[in-house]
Amino acid sequence: MDAAPAEIRIGGRGALYLGLxxxxxxxxxxxxxxxxLNALTDFNFDLEAGELVGLIGPNGAGKTTAFNVxxxxxxxxxxxVQLGGKSIAGLPPHRINHLGIARTFQNIRLFGGLSxxxxxxxxxxxxxxxxxxxxxxxxxxxxxxxxxxxxxxxxLLQTLSLADRYDERAASLPYGDQRRLEIARALxxxxxxxLLDEPAAGMNPQEKIDLMQLIRFIRDEFxxxxxxxxxxxxxxxxxCQRVTVLxxxxxxxxxxxxxxxxxxxxxxxYLGEPV
Amino acid sequence: xAGSEPQPRLAPPALPSWVANLIIVxxxxxxxxxxxxxxxxxxxxxxxxxxxxxxxIILATSLNLxxxxxxxxxxxxxGFMALGGYVAAVLFKxxxxxxxxAILFFLGMLLFGGIVAATAGLLIGIPTLRLxxxxxxxxxxxxxxxxxxxxxxxxxxGPFLVGGAxxxxxIPAYTNxxxxxxxxxxxxxxxxxxxxxxxxxxxxxxxxxxIAAAATGVDTAYQKVIAFLIGAFFAxxxxxxxxxxxxxxxxxxxxxxxxxxxxxxxxxGGSGSITGVILxxxxxxxxxERLRILHDWRMVIYSLLLILMMLLRPxxxxxxxxxxxxxxxxxxxxxxAEPST
Numbered sequence: 001m002d003a004a005p006a007e008i009r010i011g012g013r014g015a016l017y018l019g020l021x022x023x024x025x026x027x028x029x030x031x032x033x034x035x036x037l038n039a040l041t042d043f044n045f046d047l048e049a050g051e052l053v054g055l056i057g058p059n060g061a062g063k064t065t066a067f068n069v070x071x072x073x074x075x076x077x078x079x080x081v082q083l084g085g086k087s088i089a090g091l092p093p094h095r096i097n098h099l100g101i102a103r104t105f106q107n108i109r110l111f112g113g114l115s116x117x118x119x120x121x122x123x124x125x126x127x128x129x130x131x132x133x134x135x136x137x138x139x140x141x142x143x144x145x146x147x148x149x150x151x152x153x154x155x156l157l158q159t160l161s162l163a164d165r166y167d168e169r170a171a172s173l174p175y176g177d178q179r180r181l182e183i184a185r186a187l188x189x190x191x192x193x194x195l196l197d198e199p200a201a202g203m204n205p206q207e208k209i210d211l212m213q214l215i216r217f218i219r220d221e222f223x224x225x226x227x228x229x230x231x232x233x234x235x236x237x238x239x240c241q242r243v244t245v246l247x248x249x250x251x252x253x254x255x256x257x258x259x260x261x262x263x264x265x266x267x268x269x270y271l272g273e274p275v
Numbered sequence: 276x277a278g279s280e281p282q283p284r285l286a287p288p289a290l291p292s293w294v295a296n297l298i299i300v301x302x303x304x305x306x307x308x309x310x311x312x313x314x315x316x317x318x319x320x321x322x323x324x325x326x327x328x329x330x331x332i333i334l335a336t337s338l339n340l341x342x343x344x345x346x347x348x349x350x351x352x353x354g355f356m357a358l359g360g361y362v363a364a365v366l367f368k369x370x371x372x373x374x375x376x377a378i379l380f381f382l383g384m385l386l387f388g389g390i391v392a393a394t395a396g397l398l399i400g401i402p403t404l405r406l407x408x409x410x411x412x413x414x415x416x417x418x419x420x421x422x423x424x425x426x427x428x429x430x431x432x433g434p435f436l437v438g439g440a441x442x443x444x445x446i447p448a449y450t451n452x453x454x455x456x457x458x459x460x461x462x463x464x465x466x467x468x469x470x471x472x473x474x475x476x477x478x479x480x481x482x483x484x485x486i487a488a489a490a491t492g493v494d495t496a497y498q499k500v501i502a503f504l505i506g507a508f509f510a511x512x513x514x515x516x517x518x519x520x521x522x523x524x525x526x527x528x529x530x531x532x533x534x535x536x537x538x539x540x541x542x543x544g545g546s547g548s549i550t551g552v553i554l555x556x557x558x559x560x561x562x563x564e565r566l567r568i569l570h571d572w573r574m575v576i577y578s579l580l581l582i583l584m585m586l587l588r589p590x591x592x593x594x595x596x597x598x599x600x601x602x603x604x605x606x607x608x609x610x611x612a613e614p615s616t
Contacts (some may be wrong), residue, residue, distance in 0.1 A: 048299055073486070073490075092485075092494075092496075093489035093490055094490075094491070094492050094494045094495070096491045097491065098492055099488060102490070102492075103490050104488065105490075109479055109484050109490075110487070111483035111487065112483060112484075112485055113479075113482075113595065114476070114479055114480075114483060120478045121473050121476050122477060122479075122488070122491055122493065123492065124473065124475045125474055125476060131474075132469065132501065133473045133476065134467055135472045135475065136464075136465050136469065138296075139292070142472075145473075146473050149473045150473070166460050184489075185491055186491070189491060191490045223392060
């Protein structure tokens, strides 16, 4: 089991950049406005490889907006987003993914009609694709690399305990497995940074505990930096090294989970919800 | 380590590539003598139906790549077909090569017709990329109509006779059974190999969820343009084949009704299923001919049959599966094609 992630890690783009830079992902003074609505104001953030950082806040605080800007779904109104020292703001989503940022979605967005294996293969191909001519002629070299892709995808599925269901339709998986598959698909693109948008939403307590272990495992095995949006405070507090709290697009607190927990503004934002 | 791991197989069970390529060459080798046998022994009426079936298979399979596999609803396929047909026919008629040069020129014109149509596919694909669903359908419909109207109003381009509204006649008829079915093989193999490869999954990803596809590193715009390009190429070749079979071209025959006919084949066969769409192309070409015994009621019964088929099998003849998929895949694939999911 150890061999699979190691192979992926060595081949990953992260290796290229190791030790080159201070912060892998750096966001400075980021603002996003939709007409008169300030979805995100003067947002600052940084993330290292191997770090696990949380982003919390009430509904509508701008958490997913932050993710959408970083992954290229929205363009920022102001501010900078840099990955490994290179500005990525305004690049199309697939380019940003190629540069090393992968994500999952709040409402799971799998390729529902395709098999579990195909879902992961699509992630694989995006990062190490080959040309159409070779595909049509089906050269021996091309066949070999196709086989390598599906072997790699199977290893990844095995790492996330989904290998048994590789030929099932993604939409027919149980909920928890769909969440895991979405993470597997994101990892297949060999990210340096993984953004998880409410991965525990809709899970029962046992599933949440499993998920917590999985997130830690992914960070350690794949060496990715993980940025996590989550409403489940217990989960955030127990696995995140740092936490940013947003409310109405503004950053109201930054710090370790313990520090943020005691912050008066945070308690206020949550209106007495136990933090 | 390797022993304990399940070895995944890509569907369908993959043959070694040299075996697959050998089979393809063998099929082509059989088609050649079959061609002369059919020409000698078969009633020309049935031979003509066979040829039209072949042309329709090319059209439906190539549209399936755009509509069924990449999920882009295009109504412009007759336009691409008209372009390919006219380009090939106009040049062929103008230069009238003879002897052994003629057959080379004919093959060259098939390719050139395809290339011109593919270029048009590229040109129509790029600006309409941002449109989806109904909007794309309308834009491509507009494109098809423009092609028809331009041809309808063009008598000459420089020294070349196009024919305008009265059509182009006396095109050298070089298309035969062999060339049509060779292109059927090329087209089906191309589309099949694209879909059943890691590379081709990107087309399916665009169909399934564009936002997720982009976040997974798929350049969705590029995939769509490529789908349009390949689809239009084969439509152009089919147009050229058809022009040089009938040796007449009528601009009116490339209206949007023709596009709809091809869309019906794709939908009825099961969008995304290559064998299903081939099956539908065969059935929907043969059926109207068979129904000629009904005289005036022919098109009524034909339309009724279409309605019945859609009511009874809304996912198409084969849904998203292929003819020989195992039961397990079959179950999950037909569930995928249910309209509710």
